[in-house]
Every structure is written in C-alpha cells, then in structure tokens.
Amino acid sequence: MIKLEMIDWLLLVIYFGFVLGIGWWLKRSIRTSNDFFLSGRAIPAWVAGLAFMSANLGAQEVIGMAASGAKYGMATSHFYWVGAIPAMIFLAIFMMPFYYGSKARSVPEYLRLRFDEKTRAFNAFSFAVMTIMSSGISMYAMGLLLNLLLGWDFNVSMWICAGIVLVYILLGGLTSAIYNEVLQFFLIVFGFAPLVILGLHDVGGWNGLRHGLERVALDQGYAAGAWSDSWRYLGSTSQNPMGVEWFGLVMGLGFVLSFGYWCTDFLIVQRAMAADSMRSARRAPLVAAVPKMLFPFLVIVPGMIAISLVHSGGSLSLPTKLDGSPNYDLVIPVMLGHYFPNGLLGLGLTALIASFMSGMAGNVTAFNTVWTNDIYQPYLRPNATDAGLLWMGRAATAVGVLLSLAAAYLAASFNNIMDVLQLVFAFINAPLFATFLLGMFWRRANGHGAFYGLVAGTACAAIHHGLTIPAHALSGIKGGWLAMLHQYPSEMAQNFWTAIFAFSGCFSVTALVSLMTHVPDRGALRGLVYSETPRIAETGGSWLTRTATLGCIALAAAVILNWMFW
Template sequence: MQLQTIDYVILALYFVFVLGIGVALRRQMRSSTDFFLSGRSIPAWVAGLAFLSANLGAQEVIGMAASGAKYGISTSHFYWIGAIPAMVFVGVFMMPFYYGSRARSVPEYLKLRFDEKTRGFNAITFAAMTVFSSGISMYAMGLLLGVLLGWDFNFSVLVSAFIVLAYIFLGGLTSAIYNEVLQFFLIVAGFVPLVYLGLKDVGGWGGLTERLAVTAQSAGFAPGAYTQSWQHMGSPAANPMGVEWFGLAMGLGFVLSFGYWTTDFLVVQRAMAADSMSAARRTPLIAAFPKMLFPFLVILPGMIAIALTTQAGGSGFALPAKADGTLNYDLTIPLMLGHYFPPGLLGLGLTALMASFMSGMAGNVTAFNTVWTYDIYQAYIKKGASDGHYLWMGRMATVGGIALSVLTAYATTAFNNIMDMLQLVFAFVNAPLFATFLLGMFWRRTTGHGAFSGLVAGTSAAAIHHGLTLPANAAGAGIKGGWLGLVNTYPSEMAQNFWTAIWAWTVCFVVTIAVSLVTKPRPDEELRGLVYSLTERPRDTGEPWYKRTGPLAVAVLGMTLVLNLIFF
C-alpha cells in the first residue's frame, strides 16, 4: 500500500484537529463532573451520535468487517437483534433510573440499589473489561499502521497510545464525545465509496450472492448460508457462525445484547451527559436509526472480501493467511482500502479508520478513569478528598488505563477476528450483570446479598464453561478455553461465546433469586427512584412526536423488523 503526499496531509490534519479539541476544552475542565460527565450539558443529537460512536470503534469497524468475511450476513444479527431492541429498552425503561438517580457511573447505581460490595465487585470487573476492550482497539491500530506504513507492531501500539492519552488527558469526556461525533461522519464518508467500489467489482448484490453461494457450497453449507440471515439457523452445522436459532436469540439477542447496551458504562455515560432527562431518554433512540444501517457499511466489505478471496477473477483481491493457516480476517478493511482507493480518497478512508480506533480507545479509557476514580479510589482508597484531587486522579487513571491496555493488546494476537475476543470479554462481565439489573429494577424483593452472590456465581460459571470448552479451530488449551479440561467443542469461537453468556446469565439469575428469598429486602421507601414499580415514569406529553420516546421506539423497532424480513 503506497500512500501519497495528499494522504499524509489528510491524516495529519485529522490528528491536529483531534489534539486541538483537547487543548481547546482544557480550560473548561474545572471540576471532576466536567471531566467525567461533561457537566451534563450535551445536546440530545450530539449525545446520540456519541452514544453510537462510542460503540463504533476499531473493534466494530475492523471486527464486524472481519466477521462479515468469516460468518457472512449472519453478522447482521449483532445489529438487528443484538443491538436495536436493547437500545430501545435502555432509552424507554432504564435511563430514568440512571439519569434520575444522579449516579455518576453504573457501579454507583448498583450501590444505591443494592449495597457497597455489589458496587465494588462490578467496578473491578468493569475496569478489567474496559482495559481488555481498549487493548483490542490498540491491537487493531497496530495492525493498521503495520499495513499502512510498515511500522513495527510494538512501535505502532505505543504511538497510538500516546495520541489518545494526550486528548483525553486534556479534555476529558467532552473531548471524547466531540471526537466521536467527528468520527461518525468520517466513517460514513470513508466507507460509502468502499462499499460502492466493492459491489461494482463483484457485479452488484446479484453478483455477490452468486459468488458467495459457491463459497458456501465449497465450505459445506447451503448456497444461501452467507447471504440469508435466518433461514439456516436450524442447526449449528448449517451456517458459518456455528450456532442454532436458540443460541443466537438467547445468547446474543437477549443476554449479550441487553447486557452490553443496558449496563455498559462506556455507552451509558454518553446518555448521562445529556442536558435533560428527556434528552437522555432520546439519546439511545436517536443512535438506533443510523445503527441499523451500519451493516451495509461495515459487514458488506467483509462479504465482498471473502467472495473475492475464494473465487478466481475480479480485481485479484485476496485476504492473506496467518501462520496457523487460517485467513487473517482482521486485515479485511485495511487491505480493501489500499486495493480500491486512489490517493486522496485513500487518505480519507484511512482517516476514518484512525478515527474509529481513537473513538473505541477513548471511550473505554474515559469509562475506566471514571469508574476507577469514583467507584474504587474514592470509595476504598481515599475518601473525602477535594474535588480537585479527584480530577487529578482521573487524569492519572487515564495514564494507567492506557498503560494496562498496551499489555492486553498482545492477548488479542491469538484470534483471527477481534470480535470473537470482544464478545468473550462481554460474556464474562456484561452477561451476569444484566441478570442483576433485570431483577434489581423489576423485582423489589432482590437484595444486596442476592445481587452480590449472583454476580460472583455468574462470573464463575462463565469461567468454568469457558475452561471446559474449546472452538473447533483452537490449537489447544489457552486463552480460547479448555484450561480446565474438555467436555464440549463448538463449531466457532462465537458459538462458544454465546453459550458462555447464556450460562453466566442463567446462573446469576437463579442464584440471585435464591439468595434474595432467604435474605432481608430493603424497605420500599429506600427504593423509590431505583425500582420500576416505585418510580414515577417521566412523561413527554405536549412534545412533538420526534421528541417523544414512544413514537421513536415504535419507528425504530418497525424499521428493524422490516430489515430482518428482507434478509431473512
């Protein structure tokens, strides 16, 4: 891949702009609330795009394209059942609790609803998750810079870490949010031409379908396995993802999806920064409209790449193999940009990729520094310090979080698709946490002892299931599982992740109920504003329809149903 002067200029302008936002906002970071929650002053449309873009990091752009190449159109389930319903749920039902309680983080809400030990356990597991997630982004950036510039992987990781550290250290969450909005528009501008050129190369959707039918048959699947999202979910052996409809609907559509979108402080933090309760509730719904269309931007390139790799002809594009002989799906987007884009347009596409990395990395680091400062440092290490001290600690946590992320970036090298590792991390943390939230918000009898016991048991169940299973392509026991023995082998890493999540959620749900029934609940007056049945529902009557959560939710769900039927 040969970059020209114009490409370097575009990349340089982007980095100057990113750092400039941090410098410009530094004077506004007068308090810890400014640094961690943007002073709760962000307009709904900005918060909505940031809510979307916090999830639209390098993990999604590179990982979903890699999954499109590995699993085909089945990857769309991560959007149409694995995101949109949960985004509607968090806007309609959960934001009133988060925003109304004035909690500064998800663990802090757990303290208000349950007790200190529940909050502490979640703070520690969430901090670990953000570090791993940030490390995955760093790994993606290291791959990108290696392909683009021929840089050593280690040097690429260090350079990317420094840039993200600089603008978060200066501007806090506000800097991250406005960079996320910029990144959203860059992704759209950079990837629309890529999809157009790729489809043109393979003969449009019809040509792509014909090529992928041959690809599917050569892999032992039905002709439509790569282009039909639901028809081949009757058996794990009938589709590339290696999962049946129940594992998909329960593992992804319910546990992982709701577990991520409703409890992950990384995205919830964006809505909590909105300037009103109404704006906070609309934030996930606003984000859902563009979210449902993103499969066409990030999954289609992967499907085109695998069609060109496995079929002779076209423009000669092919994905390279890793040392173990499997295709390196993570290189799909970088190589397709270099293959199709001329100078100038290549710079724009690469800038979009850089922006996606910055967004994913910054989102995780801002969530980490908030949870570390408020829910670990202030709660257990240094209580009662000045606000200025906590602002200083937040900046130091930013440095520490990025340093830890550098270490976790190397664990990702064991996977040929970063989305496989990311969903594994979510199965350990978000899956049991969703069971805790579901019971805590809708069953007032849930106790702090029950919540804590359930979280510990659910996380342990995830570890046991992962330790006793392996995906079919694993070389042996290790980060992909099997370190406790081997009782089951799954067709793919993703199928293993879905069932790990199911076990974690189920065990947490059952244990929480059992322990809650034998322990004393809190009185109702202490739960007002924290439990659905004891909380006054916010009303948005008198507002135009596009500012009311009900009509927006119906529109989002209706459009998503249509997309599922079209690609059934």
C-alpha cells in the same frame, strides 16, 4: 504494502491537528469534576447518541465485522438487528430513567445506590481492569496493522496515537472524547461508503454479489443462499457457516449478551448519562439505533464483496495466516488498498486510525471516571474535595494511558495471557444483565442476592466453558479444561450458551438469596426500582415524538430489515 503519497499524509496530519484543537478549545469549559467526567451533563441528544453508537465502533468492531461478513456472510447482521437494536430500545425506554434519574455518576455507583458496597466494588474493579485491557488490545492491534500495512514502526505509531489521546482527554475530559467520537463516526461513514459503492459497482451490484456468494456457499457444502440470507439457514447448526441455531442465537446473543453489553456497560452508558436532560438521555440510544441499523451495509458488505472476489479468482487476494488459512482481519485494509487511489486512501486510513484512537479514548474516559468515583473516592479518600477529584481524574487519565500501553506490550509478548484475561472477563460480564434486570424491576432483590448472584453467574459461565468445547479445538483456552461433556459445532455457539448458563445461574441465585435474606427498605428504592419510581410524564410535543413511540418505530424498522434479508 500500501504506498502513501503526500496528500494522504496531509489528511492524517490535519486530522491530528483538529483532534488536539478540539481538546484545546474545550479546555476552558472544564472547571469541575462533573465537567470532566460527565461533560457537565450538557451534551445534546444527537451528539450523545452518535457518541453512544461510536463508542462501540472501535476499529476492532469495523475490522471484525468485515471479517465476519467474509466468513459468515449476511448472518453477521444478527449482531446488529438482533444483537443491538432491541437492547438499545430497552435501555432508552426502561433503564435510562434509573441511570439518569438516580444522578449516579457511573454504572457501579448505581449498583451501590440500589444494592450495596460489595456489589459496586465487584463491578468497579472488574470494569476498571477490563477497560485498560481493551484499550491495550486496541492499541496493539493498531500498531500491528499499521506495521503490516504501511511498514510503520510498531512502537512509534502506538506511542504517537496514545500521546494524542492523552493530551486531548487531559484537556477536554469526556467532552473531548465524545466530540472526537462524533468526528470519527462521520469519518468512518464517509471513509468507507466509497468502498461499498466501488465494490458493489465492481461485482455487478447486489445481484452480482449474490451470484458470487452462491459459489462461495456451494463450494463449501452449504445451500446457495447461506452467505446472503440471514435467517433461512438457522434451523440447524450444520446449515450455516456460523454453526449456530436460532434459539441459541436469539437467547444467547439477542438477549443475554446484547442486553448485558448495551444496557450495563458503562463505557456505552456514560455517553447517554452525559446528556443535557432526561429526555436527551433517553433519546441518545434511539438516535444511535438509526445508524446502527444501517451499519451492516457499511462494514459487513465489504467483507462479503471481498470473499466473493477472492473466490472468483479475481484480482483480489487475502494474505494468509501462518497456518495457511486466509486472514480475514485484513479484509478492510486490503479492500482500501485495492479500491482507493491516493487521496481517498488517506481518508480511509484516517478513519481507521481515528477509530483505533477513539476506542482507546472511550476506554480511558470510562476508566478515569470509575477509578476516581468508585474506587479512589469511596475507599482511599472519602473526603476528597471537588478540585481533588478533578486532579485525580487527570492523573488517572495519564496512568490509564500508560497502563494501556503496558497492556499492549503484554499482548505483544504473551498472546495467551490476554486470551485468558479476556475469557475471565467474558465470564464476569455474562451474568450482569440478570443483576440489573432484577435490581430495576423487582424491589425484593437485595445486595446479598446481587453479589452472590454475580459470583454464581460467573462460576456458571466458567464451569460451562470448562465442560464444553467447540468442534476441531484442543482443550484449554477454547474450553474443555474440566472435562468434555458436550461438543458445540462452533466457538460462537459455545459463547452464546455460556452466556445463557451464566444469566440463568445469576438470575436464580440472586432471587433465592434475596428471598432468604432481608427485605430492602422501600423508601431507599425510590428512583432506583421501577415500582417505586413515579412514571415520567413526557409533556409537550405530540405522542409521535415520545420515547416509547420512537422506540416502537425503531423496533419495527429492525423487524423489516430482518425480513428483507431473511
């Protein structure tokens, strides 16, 4: 267990004070529902961009990526350089003009404008439930971690953090959440950078780390570079610890899952939609791409350092799970305790708690917007006034926080229920990108096609999951609950292929049903479909600062990084 000193407590308390202070300061700028839900569309590009990146940077991401770094090594970078950057650039160049230009207040609202009411309802309801669940899981993970690490009471730490999140969102709405995400971004960067510096210094630099990882790989029966190279061993599933091959990775992760998440998840897209202009909204994902590209060095490398130290029988050891296997999720906390003296420890801990809290805040702000604009207003109170919507937004915030806490307790008492729910939402999310791709780039796609396509895609995902199973797993939650047709070498490979099936199912059914039913009215598609929307002419500034140019530069940088760590 880690022992805190006065200085660490002081840093944490100051941070809490700042968070609440920001909310209090922003209170006076919240007058309309637009201020509350979309920051009055007044956020500059760099702030929207960092919040965009940060909304995804919850503590689970940080902890999970470090755990993957220990388990799979440098190949974890695929979640960044393949599974994020291309999708972020695509969003900036091609999709943001429709989200921002249509003046929709949310992603489900875009679906109503482009398709119809039932498609919107499908997306809005599933999204609302999902945000509550993820925020609950985030709180649960935090309570558990703080208890394990510092001996804090599970209930007290969870309720205090939830209370602070509630107050600052009630006061400042989305702007509060965004500002805190930016603050958290810098805390994570400055809180974890010394971990990488001290760790690399300890193992003898990058070369020392490579040597250490060679032993890790060889001892587990892989080629020497399996932990330090990202692409070299993706030729077959048996050559790398992830158990995936390049096609499943590129199509499943790089295309379906990544584009589905970065381009359609309202939690992320909301940050860019709050930007002060179309130009800023398109800039936001590109601004985010820069730190996103560099984050593997901050979150994956500590995991790699940890596994190399543990393996060499050095001073570091990882706690084990009940079944005796090492608990990789504790890599970051164990490294913080190992390397940081008090003082820095308070900083690292504050960064970690900040990211848990902003994970909750991100979900709650997305929930209150979708609930108020896509469920309450259309179905319960069609003629609500703006003041009524603002009031409902605040009420939904409070309810959202309470429901998250309920979800956290549910996760604490019935672990399986949460696993099943997460699985169901994975099925619902997997086909989404097919719907948006056809919706934005094929004017013939209509509402019936979109709705039945989504249902079919979800069904394909469920059926594929039910018929396949990862190696060494029992049938049930991991798959194989219908029959066992195929065995995948790993759960990750199974996930990637579930996504590929879901996308293909949704894509073909949307196209087929659309062709068999009515032709959408062309006039109603203006600003919503590529072919019916005038191109945006970016005036002023040289061609070097255009969105497309910047996108190409970012893409080239990602290619170079892939090549450097090939």
